[in-house]
Amino acid sequence: MLNFSFENQTRIHFGEGQIAAITNEIPLDAKVLVTYGGGSIKNNGVYDQVVAALKDHTWFEFSGIEPNPKYDTLMKAQTIIKEHGVDYLLAVGGGSVVDGTKFIAAAALFEGDDPWDIVTKQLNINKALPIGAVLTLPATGSETNTGAVVTRNGHKLPFRSPVVRPSFAVLDPAVTLSLSDRQISNGVVDAFIHTMEQYLTYSVNGKVQDRFAEGLLQTLIEDGPKALQAEHKNDLEIRANIMWSATMALNGLIGAGVPQDWSTHMIGHELTGTYNIDHARTLSIVLPAVMKVGKESKHDKLVQYAQRVWNITEGSDAEKIDQAIEKTEAFFINMGMPIRLSDIDLGASDIDVLISQLEIHGMVALGEHQSTTLEISRQILNTAL
């Protein structure tokens, strides 16, 4: 196992009715800015629950944070923050709202000229406004982690800092019942691929991390498709298992002490930045190709994945790997996801632009061995055609 330091101090309130917990989480003398997206929270009762919990607080609101949140939108919140002396942010929404709020929190206390430098220069920021999160879409893990992804002029880029990790997060599976099938699928597959990017590398004998990861993958394989079936549409136990899996997939636990490979995400970000494809729908296209191109470098972990996650016991190692890749693709298809560039009407002629975006963004040595050069990324995209 590799050396690691692990910390995750986000307090989690899990279960039905837990939105009420924000009353005691946010100091009564705080000036709170409630941030949210396009309005789903007004149709499913979440907004009303937040308003009830904040009835004795002083609060303001900022809406319109779009999926794949944009710098220009997020900077508009700074005016309200300055005008009212806001000193606490409450993000109510999916990963985009939580990520966007992290950027707002960091930008509010940024002392340089342009807060975009936080992202492009990967600055070590040491202060941000405190954040609480009410999660409405289990997917990204953003509600308890230190990362965020922000887009400016088609450049979709991540940043991370411990100071933007939410102080608390409310995870109420009941609020996910209003999700469309498309967003349920996106969430399940995003969480699945977060797990894979911290698992499918090379073995360092991290038994706990591996078995935690395999448990998350199997839970998502078992309950993900059920969440789409009419007879299970209102099953809160299924929603609870998906929600907790998504948080656990990217709260730092399974990635501590093991190598990681975020190449699927970094290539996927270029597909979103350039063609505005939903985040998870880029990943379901790229991951199978990463597995195919990585058959040698990821050989042992691919065999372990085949045996332990899919219970494939027959055949040679190479056959097990092929079957595991086929089963992964079938799972994505079952979840209604695209698995090829052609499924989203992209083709060979689009690959040059994606490669040049990767180059512009410095994504030239990806993967657990930093050996995914632009040439390998091209091979991955060609394999995904």
Ligand code: NZQ
């Ligand atoms: O904006 P509203 O009206 O709320 O609608 C949203 C949005 O249209 C809707 N939605 C959310 N909760 C709902 C709901 N609709 C009905 N009922 C509910 N309960 O869903 C749509 C998509 O929301 P979004 O927040 O964009 O989805 P997601 O949670 O998948 O977040 C994706 C973003 O997170 C980033 C992605 O890159 C992308 O920008 N990621 C962040 C990570 C992190 N911070 O660690 C890691 C991830 O890999 C990911 O990159």
Ligand code: ZN
């Ligand atoms: Zn993701």
